[in-house]
Amino acid sequence: MIGMPDEKPPIRIAALADQCVQCGLCLPVCPTYALDRNEAESPRGRIAIAAALARGQVSTTPALREHLDHCLGCLNCEKVCPANVQYGELLIETRAMLGPSPGRPERELALIRQPARWRRLRRIAGWTGFAHWKPLLQSLLPPDSPMRAALALWPRQPLPKQSPLPLSNPTAGETVALFPGCIASVEDAEAQQAAITLLRAAGYRVTKLPAFCCGAMDLHGGDSEHAAQAARQVRAAWEKAGADHLVSVTPGCIGTLRHALPGADVIDPVTLLASRADRLSFRPLPEHVAVHLPCTQSNVTRSDTALLKLLQRVPKLDAKALSRPPHCCGAAGTHMLEYPERAARLRDETLRQAATLAPQRLLSSNIGCRLHLAAGMGAVGQSWPHQHPLVLLAQQLET
Incomplete structure (x- = not known):
């Protein structure tokens, strides 16, 4: 067999x-x-x-x-x-x-894997005005340097604030454990808080696991040792949670979580929310938005249709998805660091597609995709606000 x-x-x-x-x-x-x-x-x-x-x-x-x-x-x-x-x-x-590729950006990956270190670095960068001298540092690095590519992805916004989680939590019903991940636990903290708010409004009890790397970049990069270590950590955290469902706001993590937990219900929170959409009401938002559907959302979690249906429940919101296939934004985990020129070609085509929709905002569920797309907006003469779709839904939620 x-x-x-x-x-x-x-x-x-x-x-x-x-x-x-x-x-x-x-x-x-x-x-x-x-x-x-x-x-x-x-x-x-x-x-x-x-x-x-x-x-x-x-x-x-x-x-x-x-x-x-x-x-x-x-x-x-x-x-x-x-x-x-x-x-x-x-x-x-x-x-x-x-085994891992000889050109694999190990220094950058070591930093991304550790959310506490990443958060400290983001704070230090804010204190030192890093955004002003970042272009000079980039210009000193070779065009194909992974560090130069990483600097291009550096978030333009200040470090997201960690808001206190809503206190209200259903006392009964199915329990959902939220997996924060590594860099997403810092850069997509707002989306994770939005997921908790929405899931609780839909009647789910929600708990949050510790923040650590699921091992996706290692599993897909041939680093079996680090991937196995991450899988053991995932299994231990899941067993301790005792939940009915495991969710992540990052579709790119879900396939790896399923790989580590073959018997668990690892699912996109969008799918759970769509199954109880009748419990959610949203305030109108008269706006045109473009929805970038990450490959993992379309092909792994298969939650793209559920997401678009949820967005359609926001009155007056005109949400249009970018066409696919074969389009991929080129982020693909570490691909945007290892092959920045190829990744940029794919990204620019994705942004050109978005531009044809004339959006006021760009939505994407994957933090890597969103940072990659944001880094290329200037090259196509755009500067759309961008966010996780769950953030938009939580902002419009009627409570």
Whole structure:
């Protein structure tokens, strides 16, 4: 059986690859194939490369590895695959077999993984007026430097304030545990507070887990050791919570949380809110907004339709989603740090699409996507306010 625990990784990779019938239906929905029109930059091509590596038919060269590392893990291909190829699992297994990429930005990742350190750094940056001398520092770094790319993503807004959580919490009913994550626990604190407010208004009891990294960047980057450590921490926190559902406001974390907790109900809070939408009332908001749907929201949590239906419940709000596929904003975890030029090309196309909607605000559920999109707005002559859609919903909630 495919995927049994006692299977060696190369055997499992070969078995997963053999599911592919080479039909090519994945090519039109693959963002990297759209960039290069190169078979090796398509899911079908990468499956062939992974199978050859697993069977020892080819050796690992920088060129072959780069095709695998270019993959965004968007999983558009899985959604259209008639053979139900588990491409995401194949990619994770292959990268684990190869180990982390030599160009992986370890210093930057070490900082992102630790929310307390990130929060201190953000405070220090605010005290020293970092925003004013950041452009000079960027100009001193090479164009392909991960640090330069990280500086471009530095949030323009001050460090979000940690507001006290609402005291009211239903005394009975299903319990939801909120997973804060790492950088999202700092930069998306407002969205997490919004999720708690909305879930409690819908009748759920909500608790909050400690803030730490789920291991998504490591799992998808071939760093099996760090990914396994994070998975153990996730399991311990989940068992202690004793909740019915585990949620995260960051769709990019949910797939990894499900990987660590195969028996748990790990879900987008949007899905829970949509199931009790009749309990929520919203004040009118006469505004045009563009909704960027992260790949993980469309292809992993599959909560994109539920989100749009919730937004439609806000009277007078005109919320339009950016078209897809094959469009991906290019953030893709660490991809925007490792391949900033490729990521920028994808981002600029996404922003051009947003501009055709003439929005007054840009919404996106993934903090990495939102920071990446914000960093590129100047290049397309835009400066839209941007926020998590749950924040908008909480702001308009009638209490």
